[in-house]
Amino acid sequence: MLVGDGLTLINWEKRKNPTKQEIATFAKENNLDEIVSELLLERDITDPAEIASFLDSSVDGLQDPFELHDMDKALELIDQAIESESKIAIYGDYDADGVTSTSIMKLTLQKLGAKPIFYVPDRFKDGYGPNLERYKFLADQGIDLLITVDNGVSGKDQIKYLKDRGVKVIVTDHHDLPDELPEADAIVHPSIPGAEYSCPYLSGAGVAFKIADALLGDEALELIDIAAIGTVADSVALKGENRVIVAEGLRQMKKNHHVGLEALIKKCKLKVNDITEEDIGFKLAPRINALGRLENASSGVELLTTGDASFAKEIVDETEDINSRRQELVSSAFADAQDQIKAQADHGIIVLKGNGWHQGILGIVASKTMDQVNKPVLATQFDENSGVMKGSGRSPEGFNLFTAMNKHRDLFTAFGGHAQACGFSIEESQLDELTELLQQEPKEQGFDPNAPVIKDYDLDLDISQLNFDLIKKINQLAPFGMGNPKPIIKFTNVTLDQSRSIGKDATHLKTLISDGTYQVAAIGFGMFAQAQTVGQNICDVYGKIGINEWAGRKSLQLMLDDFQMSPQAKKIAALKKVYLDYRNKRLSIDILNHFDNIVFFNDTYYEAAKRSNVKAKLIRYDEECNGNNILIYDRPHSLELFENFIKKNKTNYTALYFHTDLDSRYLKPDMAKMKTLLKYLYSHQNVQADEMELVAKYLNLQKNDVDFYLKVFFELNFVKIVNAFVEKADASQQRELIESPTYLKRLQRNDVEKILIESNFDDLLSWMSDYDCHC
Template sequence: MTLINWEKRKNPTKQEIDKFTSEKKLDPIVAELLLERDITDNGDVETFLHANVDELQDPFGLHDMDKALELIDEAIESDSKIAIYGDYDADGVTSTSIMKLALQKLGAKPIFYIPDRFKDGYGPNLDRYRFLADQGINLLITVDNGVGGKDEIKYMKDQGIKVIVTDHHDLPAELPEADAIVHPTIPGSEYICPYLSGAGVAFKIADALLGDEALELIDLAAIGTVADSVALKGENRVIVAEGLRQMKKNHHVGLGVLVKKCKLKLNGISEEDIAFKLAPRINALGRLESASSGVELLTTGDESFAKEIVDETEDINSRRQDLVNTAFNDAQSQIAEQKDHGVIVLKGNGWHQGILGIVASRTMGQENKPVLVTQFDDNSGVMKGSGRSPEGFNLFTALNKHRDLFVAFGGHAQACGFSIAEDKLDELTELLQSEPEIQGFDPTAAVVKNYDLDLHLDELNFDLIKKINQLAPFGMGNPKPVIKLSNVSLSQSRSIGKDATHLKTMITDNIHQIGAIGFGMFQQSAEMGDNLCDVYAELGINEWAGKKNLQLMLDDFQISPQAQKVAALKGVYLDYRNKRISQKAIDHFDSIVFFNDIYYEAVKRLDPKAKLIHYDEPCEGQNVLIYDRPHDIELFKSFIKNNKTHYTALYFHTDLTARYLKPDMIKMKTLLKYLYTHQSIKADEMNLVADYLNMQKNDVDFYLKVFFELNFVKMVNGFVEKADASQQRELIESPTYSKRLQRNDVEKILIESNFDDLLSWMSDYDCHC
């Protein structure tokens, strides 16, 4: 299991939060979250919290946008044949759908082609370009790909076909000679939002073509933007926020059917629903089948046809999940065999090539190591593979050193795809094992993650969710805030899910509780036991049978530092508070510690040979028994601060329990009122007063002493009378009352608390910690 070190994203002081709250007229929670994200300028705060369609940028700020529109206008006017070449992931499918629908709104009838992951590979494919050229197309528009297709695009140009490239991926050293390249990071004309997704770029073209009518397509752009994990900053926030709003209007029949199949409601969809429900189903098409049906789904107006595609999509997604689970479980034996390897290389046993990347990602998460997952491909006769690596290890750099071993290779720092001859894979595996050390990457080191808010369970409510959601949409560059709950427990934990690996539990502080779900965390909870823990989670709502309840989505939980201290103290302190102490038991201790002389003298008379010491005498390194309880908790604090004993048994004997009774304010008032209304009561008749008021004589004596000290009553000729108090007095001013409160602290902390709570309190002062 990967060790995680949680650190607060930033730690603004209370003064900084209060000042920012006042200046910007914000809620303190919202202010703290904005400060942690360095969003402090007036304009930035406003646009971040209120992303709206007015903040969409001029599409003509993108490189070659004017050229692209001119080419499209010419093609439509001349009734030329237009082809759209997309990609097989959710970003590529939505990009293709946006471009297709935008052109159709202008009267064009474009065809589209989504490459097959297994036959065509990623990006431009010369054979497929030849196929399109043979269809007699006049204009090719690439979406979510194309900048890496220099040779393929040259072929199209040689055939007299116009080419518009729309893409957002990293630029190659040499750009293709297309007629127009619409891309947000072309040197010299960088767009104001350089992190647009492929769907974002396609939407900007639709915006330039259609104006306000393009808003009907922004929901598809939102799906592509979230699915491709681009930074949700700047215009991307507007695309997602406005896309979610437009989704409520159900512009696309197929999307509405898919949303319903996912048991979602159009008017309540969030970016999380896109990320975890809609996008995975669209992605599944390209992983196992043809993603072309995804474009058909998002562009059709036929509800019956859409339902057929959605049913097929659901089946494919379920099959994808099963294939991933089977392969991942199958991989565990190989993972265990490579536990000492710096880079894990897995060989598939009939694994579907479309899920290799997911298996690599899961294995990386489990082991915190770079992972390559391969499967022999019968068609090509080579091993096809996909790789993933944690932050801190550059997978592209590691593999690029051995490019000569690959049949094909491409990727970036944290992900790659490749083909390699089977007899070269073992050689590559051996060469990679030194790479983590070369890059200074330690897979055993803790992974640092950030949390945002330190809160208590009683601060979690629906209003807090509203405050947090002011920063939505969440995603890459703006993660959903993680809440830390300290010193809580997991209660009623049970396993759920097909493979019983997921956790359903209650998080409790013994007063409040809230339900929680942790994916893949049941075993971790079993190892946690009953220990206090620090929980890191995101707050959400679970809606079931028409009822809404707060629910935590767990990111992690760890034994809290407080619990670790308690565990350490359990190795030192023994709970003897409810035990009978025999002479034989006493003989096992080096010293018997006393806080009161009366007990010290009593035990000394019974056993003159016993080694008895007072609480202020040192007993470093000894095995000791604390016999009696102090009257002042500060004395006990002093003892545990200054004596690093080997073992300490806590007995805390007393036969004066009445001295520890908590003062009853109602009884005190009742007694005082009685004394004020009965002026002829003798001091030695208080037993009669106690009986009449149904009080204990000890209580009446105690309350009476307090009244005398505070000058509430006075003694006149043996009678208790009302005193002429000249000023208001507080009960705490009475030495007797103050002393009783001190003894109450002793009783509450040392006697009434359970052993874990007692040790938790002691951990703040004890010298063993």
Template sequence: MTVGDGLTLINWEKRKNPSKQEIEKFATDKKVDNIVAQLLIERGITDNLEIESFLNSNVDELQDPFGLHDMDKALEIIDDAVQSQKKIAIYGDYDADGVTSTSIMKLTLQKLGAKPIFYIPDRFKDGYGPNLDRYKELADKGIDLLITVDNGVSGKDQIKYLKDQGIQVVVTDHHDLPKELPEADAIVHPTIPGAEYVCPYLSGAGVVFKIADALLGDEALELIDLAAIGTVADSVALKGENRVIVSEGLRQMRQNHHVGLSTLIKKCKIKVNDISEEDIGFKIAPRINALGRLDNASSGVELLTTGDETFAKEIVDETEDINSHRQELVNSAFNDAQDQIEAQKDNGVLILKGNGWHQGVLGIVASRAMDQENKPVLATQFDENSGVMKGSGRSPEGFNLFTALDQYRDLFTAFGGHAQACGFSIEESQLDKLTELIQAEPAKQNFDPHAPVVKKYDLSLKIADLNFDLIKKINRLAPFGMGNPKPVIKLTNVELAQPRSIGKDGTHLKTQVADQSHQVDAIGFGMYQKSQEEETDVCDVYGELGINEWAGRKNLQLMLDDFQVSPAAQKVQELKKVYLDYRNKRISTEIINHFDDVVFFNEAYYEAAKRSKLQVNMVRYDEDVSGDNVLIYDRPHNLDLFKKFIKKNKSQHTALFFHTNLANGYLKPDMVKMKELLKYIYSHQNIQANQMDLVAKYLNFEKNDVDFYLKVFFELNFVKMVNGFVEKADASQQRELIESPTYLKRLQRNEVEKILIESNFDDLLSWMSDYDCHC
């Protein structure tokens, strides 16, 4: 468990835990790689047809558009309006889904020969959803047909006005349905009860694309890139047909069908041949959204439907400036909100009141506060033009914001949205009433805002496993998004090496995630302060693997989702309070005398110390040690002896000295040299035992090595001594080296050398943590 950027506790869990055997069998049966197999199993995608569709989505999998509710009615009305040259108006929305929906409908009608007008509501003048005043203005312009896109189902009264004026209305929407639907001529929506569409997750742009598909056939594919933007931007589930829309949409973007979109892609410095859903989500959609947040989003429709490159460039340059200004406003408002968030820390739902906040950034402020606190958030600001509070809400998974607020619809002057996001207008006095009422909603939905956030990771790997080929395997499951998150990789017991702050405000972390032999670059947004607060650099790290391209070079890069001190590292931190590393220190009699007890593992050292002038309690390792401050003087020859000691060592502080008279450590047995020596003995006669130094010199071996190997050979009955000569023995059975007491003892001492002497202190304590009584 770890604490996130705010007060939120995070518990990381494996998405699923298929066994190695299950993964390998699945991979063999389905003819996929083991990594792909594991990810498919974790997502519950196990049917052959489903796997094929998921991994290889194509336009052939686009569903019959007439499966959508009222599609036949809508087409009949639209076709009649086009053929009769009736005046058609499109009423959209000011976010990226609404802008792309409007653009698709406009281009579709133009391809049919119509000349529609469109209206994108002004966030500040019109508010969210249908607006009666704007409907009246459109009626005054003499329209015959109104087509709503990405909105409309909540406009019962507004649509009734148009119907009373004899104006036909086709609603196309995907938002959560109100208790009463408007009396429109047709409602094209994927979740109408009794007529649920095969892909209920369609975005507003997805619904409009289906209408284009019904009207234009294959020619509609030229518009699927715009539908992909709306689908990604609105965070709908990337399942079923949505995968086809995004996958094919990305392919269409590479063909540069739309002048305005191509200009925007260039401005974002996206390599069009490598464009991905992440480019839409983090670069393209935010810029389109910025238009509706700070200005009027109509220019976004103009951009996506123009064929004039000069005009497109003018809009894109303006969009870039607006987006930069939007980022500044968001940072300012979010920082200003922190005091309110702290004051409401005991509330289940946060109600934030802006102090001069720009209304266009309320949704982002709410989203950031939600991420920080894992609570539903309503961010509001008083609107002087309308005299009411304008607001935007966001909620985490597990809490349905639409359900919570819809029952208080009579408190709002305008309201609409879905489970995780909404927009509304409300009188300030009613907001105070709502603030009180809504605090009961988390309990009603069994949502605990103070419980740890449970997040999922997919793959537990080592840094050595990370490579470009792994990225290719992971990307078999792209596009990623809601319902198909990009796989999160866990790296256990790694170090955050060379952490440094980056970004304008220095809040972001650039580091290298490293183990003893490998490392990978990593970026953690907003994580620098957290990296400085950790007591240890050894962490469990969670993140998505990607590629960072700079100056023509491609490098692996991990985008950090989180890091937390690993359980093993926590144990090491605890043991550092007990154990002191004296292994490379010079130690004098004066220093030794400051300890309560000095522990010996070797009898020779113990007896020598007894004869010295040490004024300290000297004990053998298997005797009781009662002092608070202890020095382990020498090294054991067997790790089991050391394990037994630390299992019962309850001292407050223990210094590890591990003295030995060995100058170069223990000899590490070399199998190649042992075989060479044995072969030499077997092939030569009359080798006297006292001439082994000559043999060592001839073979270019150390004399100590030869003496050791020869002793092992005698114990295993490989050789024998006959009248002072070393000869081949008549061994009747094959023997293992480990059967030699000398060889076994040397292996044990080598293990002592490797773990107690050669390892760094953190690794030593990590090994000790499995046995030490302080853990």
């Protein structure tokens, strides 16, 4: 398909192509199902120990928290602060990862007897990352220890200020490292050079959980469900320990450790016993994120840490309202951005300037625009309070946005992020300079936004192979997410049947994917218009199989990622511009005279046409055919004749009529009937050749069948006629039916009937595409 406004083509490729033998061998050696084996091979998970840990994802896979850089220093500082009853402050972030990180740290310290205060920056007043004014405020409150979560590693100057005030600082973060680290008392980060952690892609909540693990031991498992939300929400790679955090977190959710989380799950109409990582990503996390996008995210921390069920319900109701408002704002802003997107069609990086856009939804607008144009995108809006442009950036795989932006850090008043996402503040006067400088970055990084987008799929299956057992096999690789995407299945040469629009704006698609025999229900978000373009053409469909539950009944459902006219369908569409289906039309002289040439395969029809009043040029199939539009009048005796004709037929328009005088279809040789007749002839010595009609009635066979079979028997020397009687011949060798010219001719005519006459037009053109010169 074409994404966005048609600038970028999506090419689907198999993630890996292990052979059937490789899959079978791998499955046997590891005692695994072949579907599971193929998925593991595609992910390069082949070591037995790695396979076991990947498929297990049990709590035993949690690593020693003291392997993290400065963990021992951080615990010593926390122990000292608690023992001396020092005032501890937690400085978090306003996204879902930041909210869950703050919540984990708060609950951990409370379990140890501390009474920490926390501060979640306001997106609109404080901006992204460490804020000097807020640090000053906290220092004025007399704090002794500041613990940052999900931020802080880029706050060199701000942290120096606290240190100069005598405040101890523990930084816990996971974002990309700046050139120079802050001089904090401890920096707990999974990617410190020389001290890289075994799971370098922890989320902020993951790092916070590891501190809880070091402080609380097994009791920390009561917090791992919160860590799972932050891990999924921040789209970090679901590899190694992150898989354990999410898998165990989903298991812990069922135990209802947190009344606020329970209330949120209930509000989302989820069943806690069936909750998945997809529910976190599409239901729970967006609602927590909405708080920080439109309001202050502190209420999210209150929700996840409260023990008051009624208070939790109040926050959840408020959260639902905020999330609905967020959806409306995004829809409006994205529609407003379309003119700017078109105006920057030639730019390597798109920079959008909001027209009254809410700052909280800039990241979503940037993300949706990126998906539309496959380019890095910065979405900005002027902030009247601070007098600067606030912005959020997103970039596709293959382009490192952090690297590109970090080169120009001196232009920003605030900046932070990682390869695919960032947040920043910049003077309005500097934004144009930044925009111009960034346009060179795609070329320098070797990123071509106009190149086809390459996407991977995992399995080639037929619809008949879909069942609930297949879902169980696929889910052995869960949890799915970044670094371990949910497997995408390709279905080749299928159609979209009974397609209809659904949703408030009627843009979503509900359809049936069919191969003519089997079908499966499918949903495609925002795909109804795309479905209208392919119609009933044969498609290759890509999607993820899942379960739809309605009114207590479960059924299979495909969530569509894409569908494209198959290569075969494109050939058929091209041939429909050349060939016309006249097989069921009544032809008059006037109609025939509209053609330049009329082509014949049979001399009988050719001679008869010559005696008519047809003015069009009449030619045999093996003569030169140079007309602009022709009609093939009759059907050939064999497919080979027709194949050779269309290999050379370069006319612009060809009508296919395929006339014959035969009223019935060609006879299909029936082996059982042939054996019955031959057995009768061998056991009756007084059968006269002209008594075949009586024989046919006696054996309950058609007379024309008996005549055909008898001629075949003569040609193969199975029988002979002696003195007008049919007798068994003295055959000296075994003969094959196909050695009979009559039998062979009948098979050829049956093939002609089946393909040229009985097939629908699309199937006929599909067959012709293998031979036709227009392809």
